[in-house]
């Protein structure tokens with residue numbers, strides 16, 4: 001309850017609108033009751049009257065009340081809906097802002113479906129109870145007492161006979177609505193399962209067809225669909241029974257009124273006008289009672305949803321600006337330094353992923369001066385990507401320090417650190433937008449067409465982009481599927497260069513281009529990025545050959561050697577062996593690929609191979 005109240009505070013931001021909306025509720029209800037009384041009295045008068053002139057006045061009043069009622073009801077609904085939708089938008093935005101900033105560690109451990117459901121159905125549950133739920137409750141709190149007083153005045157015994165079963169009906173509603181809610185949640189979840197399964201299969205359609213798994217996947221889809229059908233049927237049944245019960249008992253109340261009221265009319269103890277009022281007021285009490293039952297039944301779920309949302313809002317973000325920890329708005333805690341130059345230092349860095357069962361990196365130290373290049377190589381799974389992640393604080397080190405321009409990155413404003421980096425991820429993810437917008441994504445300012453063209457040129461993509469159906473305005477497929485692997489990689493490079501970063505981080509992003517394009521790209525990158533620090537992780541050693549230093553990692557994330565290409569060749573070991581083998585393949589024209597690489601050093605197999613053997 002406390003939590004829901006917390007969320008209600010968000011409604012209070014729209015005090016004026018909300019207040020006016022709430023004020024409309026009693027006014028609409030009073031006008032509604034006035035109509036009943038007016039008609040009831042008129043019926044009574046008509047029975048005794050001998051002329052009909054007075055009817056004009058009654059009809060005029062009726063029109064006035066109806067209009068007043070209509071206007072207030074409209075505003076009541078409209079204003080409350082507007083406010084609750086505003087609150088919903090604000091809450092969703094806050095959640096999204098939070099989620100999109102939460103560290104990788106959070107996203108690694110949560111299923112994206114679960115996160116999406118917090119954004120959608122949990123927010124909806126809270127909105128329903130606090131918006132429309134509150135409106136129905138307030139309406140009921142006004143109309144029920146007024147109607148009850150009049151009902152008891154008209155015929156106390158009859159009122160008592162009516163009211164008790166009605167309360168029982170409201171109570172039943174309170175009892176069944178959690179069940180209805182549970183069924184509808186199950187339906188929602190199974191619908192989500194269907195779309196998740198479909199989405200995964202369409203995204204992975206190449207794998208599905210490549211392995212001729214269409215039939216199995218179709219069967220899996222069918223079973224998911226069947227679960228959904230069963231859930232829908234259960235929900236339908238439960239809804240049907242509830243509707244039937246409510247409507248049935250609603251109609252039955254009239255049987256009682258007719259029986260008791262009719263006898264009273266025959267006895268002349270109750271005029272016909274009063275019977276009309278009685279019937280109409282009964283209707284006015286019945287539905288609000290059902291609504292209150294519904295709201296009460298929804299409360300537990302809304303509370304659970306509020307709790308889940310609150311948990312997410314409170315999710316600590318361990319990777320945050322140094323000043324935000326102290327809570328001060330000034331940058332007092334953060335070491336603001338002059339524009340970043342780009343020297344990168346690792347001091348005895350070890351790191352274990354929150355979900356990892358062994359350290360991914362152990363005792364890594366290196367120093368990359370401004371404007372120089374560090375190559376990072378090693379077998380697959382040796383921690384190359386991990387090192388690059390630590391530079392941009394996508395994770396924080398477990399022990400040891402990462403320094404940028406001699407200042408620990410943890411002490412620098414996050415925006416300054418990330419703003420200085422141009423990151424090309426290994427999986428070359430692109431958005432399904434226009435080609436050029438994917439490049440614009442990387443820039444912190446608006447890029448001109450000429451700048452875009454220059455970036456495309458730098459990424460050695462000019463000819464290929466010209467061949468796209470609409471050139472650089474072509475919309476790329478989801479995750480970039482309409483581009484080749486190499487085109488995606490080079491587009492990601494252009495995106496990273498768009499911000500003219502001080503530090504360029506390339507995570508094995510030349511693996512899918514041929515050696516010639518690679519050579520050309522490396523050349524233009526170094527020519528364009530005068531004074532830029534570059535960290536490049538690679539499988540193909542030719543990508544790092546010209547680097548000022550090359551760090552060789554062992555399969556378990558330890559530093560095996562560091563030096564120039566020449567040093568490492570002279571020293572022998574993994575680097576020299578791998579270089580020789582790759583050169584031999586290159587000269588035979590065999591494209592080296594991750595998959596067909598044998599054990600890199602006799603007796604030393606890659607992590608992937610070890611995994612596969614297990």
Ligand SMILES: Nc1ncnc2c1ncn2[C@@H]1O[C@H](COP(=O)(O)OP(=O)(O)OP(=O)(O)O)[C@@H](O)[C@H]1O
Nearest residue numbers: 108353355356360379380381382383384385386387
């Ligand atoms: N998010 C994660 N959670 C837990 N463990 C992880 C995570 N990411 C990577 N690892 C583990 O950390 C180790 C290093 O992974 P990393 O991605 O840095 O290797 P890599 O050298 O980049 O490999 P590749 O050459 O295949 O790109 C691996 O054993 C991997 O299984």
Ligand SMILES: [Mg+2]
Nearest residue numbers: 384385426508
């Ligand atoms: Mg990697």
